[in-house]
Amino acid sequence: MRSEPAEAHPVLIVGGGFSGVMTAAHLAARDIPVVLVDGSGRLGRGVAYSTRDPVHLLNVTTSKMSAWPDQPNHFARWCGDEEGLDFAERRAFGRYLGEQLAAAPGVKAIDAMAVDARRQGEGWEVILSDGQIIAASALILAQGNQPPTPFPGSAGLPPELFVNNPWSETAHAGVERVAAEGSDVLILGTGLTMVDTVLSLVAAGHEGRITALSRRGLIPRGHVHPPSAPAPVALDEVPLGNLLSLWRWLRRRSATVGFRAAVDALRPHSHAIWQRLPEGEQRRFMRHARPWWDVHRHRIAPQVAEQLRALVAAGRLEIVAGRVGKMEADGGTLRVPIARRDGRDTVREVGVAFNCTGPLGDIRRTADPLLRSLLDQGAVRTDDFAMGLEVDDHSRAGEQLWALGPLTKGRYWEIVAVPDIRHQAEAVAADVQKELLIHV
Ligand SMILES: Cc1cc2nc3c(=O)[nH]c(=O)nc-3n(C[C@H](O)[C@H](O)[C@H](O)COP(=O)(O)OP(=O)(O)OC[C@H]3O[C@@H](n4cnc5c(N)ncnc54)[C@H](O)[C@@H]3O)c2cc1C
Numbered sequence: 001m002r003s004e005p006a007e008a009h010p011v012l013i014v015g016g017g018f019s020g021v022m023t024a025a026h027l028a029a030r031d032i033p034v035v036l037v038d039g040s041g042r043l044g045r046g047v048a049y050s051t052r053d054p055v056h057l058l059n060v061t062t063s064k065m066s067a068w069p070d071q072p073n074h075f076a077r078w079c080g081d082e083e084g085l086d087f088a089e090r091r092a093f094g095r096y097l098g099e100q101l102a103a104a105p106g107v108k109a110i111d112a113m114a115v116d117a118r119r120q121g122e123g124w125e126v127i128l129s130d131g132q133i134i135a136a137s138a139l140i141l142a143q144g145n146q147p148p149t150p151f152p153g154s155a156g157l158p159p160e161l162f163v164n165n166p167w168s169e170t171a172h173a174g175v176e177r178v179a180a181e182g183s184d185v186l187i188l189g190t191g192l193t194m195v196d197t198v199l200s201l202v203a204a205g206h207e208g209r210i211t212a213l214s215r216r217g218l219i220p221r222g223h224v225h226p227p228s229a230p231a232p233v234a235l236d237e238v239p240l241g242n243l244l245s246l247w248r249w250l251r252r253r254s255a256t257v258g259f260r261a262a263v264d265a266l267r268p269h270s271h272a273i274w275q276r277l278p279e280g281e282q283r284r285f286m287r288h289a290r291p292w293w294d295v296h297r298h299r300i301a302p303q304v305a306e307q308l309r310a311l312v313a314a315g316r317l318e319i320v321a322g323r324v325g326k327m328e329a330d331g332g333t334l335r336v337p338i339a340r341r342d343g344r345d346t347v348r349e350v351g352v353a354f355n356c357t358g359p360l361g362d363i364r365r366t367a368d369p370l371l372r373s374l375l376d377q378g379a380v381r382t383d384d385f386a387m388g389l390e391v392d393d394h395s396r397a398g399e400q401l402w403a404l405g406p407l408t409k410g411r412y413w414e415i416v417a418v419p420d421i422r423h424q425a426e427a428v429a430a431d432v433q434k435e436l437l438i439h440v
Contacts, residue, residue: 010035011432012126012136014114014370017046019405019421020142021101022067026429028104032436035136036101039113039129044101047144047167049094055199057087057301059192059220060419061227065093067100069422085226087301115369119379123400138432141380141389141403145359145416146366151188153327154355161334162327164355166193172200174352179204183351186336190214190319193356195300195308198317202307210317211348213338214357217321218295222305224260231257233265240276243284263296270414279384282413286385298417327353359406362386374398383410394431395424402428 011027013020016038024034036043042050058065063084066074076084078096101107113129117139124139147165154162163171178185178201185201187194190212198210212219231253239245253262266273277285285293300308311317322345325337336348364386366372374380380397381390388407389397395411397403404424406416414420 009123009135009137010108011138011140011436012037012114012124012134013140013142014038014126015046015142015144015405016040016043016101016109017142017144017405018049018067018097018418019046019144019425020140021046021097022422022425023140023142023404023428024107025067025100025104026426027432028106030429030433031106032429032433034104034107035134036107036109037112037114037126037128037134038109039111041111043109043111044098045094046097049090049097051090051094051196053196053200053203054089054091055203056090056196057304058090058093059087059298059300060223060417061085062088065418067097067418067422069426087223087303113370116373117370117379118377119399137436138400138402140428140432141371141374141397141401141407142405143368143371143407145406146363146368146371147360148355148357149360149365151355151357153324157327157329157334160352161329161332162353162355166197166354166356171197171354174354175200175204175206178208178351179206181351182206182208183333184208184348185210186324186334186348186350186353187212187356188214188324188353189356189358190217190219191294191356191358192220192298192300193358195220195304197354197356198308198311199304202311207316208351209315210311211320211338211350212317212356213320213322213324214291215321215323215341216291217319217341218291219308219319220295220298220300220305221259222302223299225302228258228260231261231265233269235269235272238266238269238273240273241278241281243277243281243289246273247289259296260299267414267419270420271412274413275411283385297414363388363407385410395428396431400435402432404428 010033012035013024014037016036020036024036027034061084062076062079062081066072068074079088114126115129116127118125124136126134126136150164159170163174187197194212239249322338322340328335333349334353338346363382383390387409389403391397391403391408391411395402395404405421408415
């Protein structure tokens, strides 16, 4: 008996966040049947946009958040924000994204995790956590960031006192509990996830003291309202290939046009700039420059920046540069020694500590069974830094296999936010269509 040709099967996408939903929508627009698989309970919204907290705002204005590359004001119009200058709630963006999925014809959504995949003829056979086996003409990995590994020294601490995953239900319960108790809080990490956690604590009525700690104590800068005037540059004006020259150039330009305009002007060129840095320079960027780049590039809404400033001024929030020592649980309290960079070492006794140091940095340590299996089979390879998967210029990770979003950071670096991923989703859909036509 002949098996059905692969192109008779749907394209299977793993991951129902922004990357997966928009790739599905672009494929559907090309009349290609799609199965979209996500068993996290966040299908159609993903991690960023499934927050229940109205205080969690988008970190760019509505004018920058259209899901559709060819309709830049699509989201702003959806919000009724004619000027496109508002910082909308992230959960509103989740509803918007859900609507794009609902409007996409021919997408079958399945509430299950993909746990394994094997090459089958010219396509793939994908095994789901509910036991289903689905034959697919192509496989697209849109799995987002991997959850963080346990913070060093947190093993053995009660999970309600040390919360390793800030996106989990345990984190939500921790916020509610310390808000009711009024106990102090420690946040490890001072980036965007710290900001989210502080906002959730304040919204829940927490009145204790919050200490946020990272090695350098750098926090995200705020946007300004109205936005600073853009100062576009052409790619050939930007020094390429050498990090120090690029950094010096950026500092000089920031002094003239302001850091916001200088950093934003690099946005359209970010993939080219990253790809022209030799591997050693890319490593140097990640080791030394990344924290500075992140806080200037990934900024927060002006009202959020003002709220943080006010909390710091009131002594409710302290941002500390330093490291934690050996943490110990004592009843309902966590005792944490802190070695501060300024030498004023201290000890904090807190009702909960949240690990907000960011997602898993080394894909080889992923606990996701599908990724583990694909790596073990040699069907995919890690990128040079093992941040994610090696992909080519078309985001192909293997035979009839594509990856997008944060999994492709090694190739593109700036590929974690909507304005970048929306183009990638469209390009991947076009490439999949081309590939499937070859096989008809
Ligand atoms: C808190 C936060 C706020 C952000 N705010 C903004 C913002 O304001 N503006 C902006 O442009 N960008 C923002 N971003 C960045 C950006 O939009 C997201 O990183 C982007 O949406 C990535 O989407 P994704 O679909 O690739 O990943 P995710 O949203 O992480 O979705 C991946 C999905 O795949 C599922 N999955 C993983 N493995 C499997 C498996 N084996 N089987 C089935 N399902 C699986 C996961 O459970 C998850 O639901 C934010 C990110 C975060 C985390």
